[in-house]
Amino acid sequence: xxxxxxxxxxxxxxxxxxxxxxxxxxxxxxxxxxxxxxxxxxxxxxxxxxxxxxxxxxxxxxxxxxxxxxxxxxxxxxxxxxxxxxxxxxxxxxxxxxxxxxxxxxxxxxxxxxxxxxxxxxxxxxxxxxxxxxxxxxxxxxxxxxxxxxxxxxxxxxxxxxxxxxxxxxxxxxxxxxxxxxxxxxxxxxxxxxxxxxxxxxxxxxxxxxxxxxxxxxxxxxxxxxxxxxxxxxxxxxxxxxxxxxxxxx
Numbered sequence: 001x002x003x004x005x006x007x008x009x010x011x012x013x014x015x016x017x018x019x020x021x022x023x024x025x026x027x028x029x030x031x032x033x034x035x036x037x038x039x040x041x042x043x044x045x046x047x048x049x050x051x052x053x054x055x056x057x058x059x060x061x062x063x064x065x066x067x068x069x070x071x072x073x074x075x076x077x078x079x080x081x082x083x084x085x086x087x088x089x090x091x092x093x094x095x096x097x098x099x100x101x102x103x104x105x106x107x108x109x110x111x112x113x114x115x116x117x118x119x120x121x122x123x124x125x126x127x128x129x130x131x132x133x134x135x136x137x138x139x140x141x142x143x144x145x146x147x148x149x150x151x152x153x154x155x156x157x158x159x160x161x162x163x164x165x166x167x168x169x170x171x172x173x174x175x176x177x178x179x180x181x182x183x184x185x186x187x188x189x190x191x192x193x194x195x196x197x198x199x200x201x202x203x204x205x206x207x208x209x210x211x212x213x214x215x216x217x218x219x220x221x222x223x224x225x226x227x228x229x230x231x232x233x234x235x236x237x238x239x240x241x242x243x244x245x246x247x248x249x250x
Contacts, residue, residue, distance in 0.1 A: 026062030067094035150186035172202035
């Protein structure tokens with residue numbers, strides 16, 4: 001329990017140092033089991049961290065789901081968090097082949113009814129078709145990673161037409177071997193196809209990159225020029241989503 005809270009505290013600290021003004025982060029619903037099965041207790045701990053470490057940052061609280069957990073357990077853990085009316089986004093992560101994407105529809109219908117913005121990790125390891133299927137089945141507003149969509153002109157057109165944004169973590173993609181190098185990152189191809197993209201850091205304690213460094217890395221690799229990077233930044237801030245910092249919790 002203490003270690004998980006410390007990791008979230010470190011993320012708040014790093015975001016403050018980096019000048020981040022909006023921070024999207026939260027906890028896996030499974031963590032309720034570490035706090036006496038009390039969603040309220042866990043949430044108050046997170047609120048306390050935010051107030052103490054980074055009160056000037058707008059915090060967008062997120063709930064996470066692991067693909068490796070049986071759906072009935074996830075439903076039981078998610079429900080008390082939704083009842084609080086505090087959380088604003090939902091994310092799904094883990095092995096993309098652990099369970100069929102359709103298995104999670106009941107959870108996403110619950111979250112949609114509660115007014116949460118819907119996201120999922122997909123297309124980091126899967127193919128372009130898996131990205132479209134997840135968007136359609138779960139009615140996603142955003143996709144975490146989603147870089148496999150660049151394999152298909154049809155899927156990129158689908159994402160562009162439906163204004164589905166991809167929250168991309170370039171350094172993570174390279175370090176995990178999903179992309180050969182930053183210079184060859186498919187974010188450029190996605191951007192040119194009209195797909196909305198944001199540039200983000202993945203788990204900061206693992207990949208060691210701030211948001212500013214992610215932007216700078218792409219500039220130095222010749223992927224985007226300064227004007228394009230600023231447009232991506234401004235576009236991400238222009239709606240109800242909050243991409244300034246997306247923590248792709250695993």
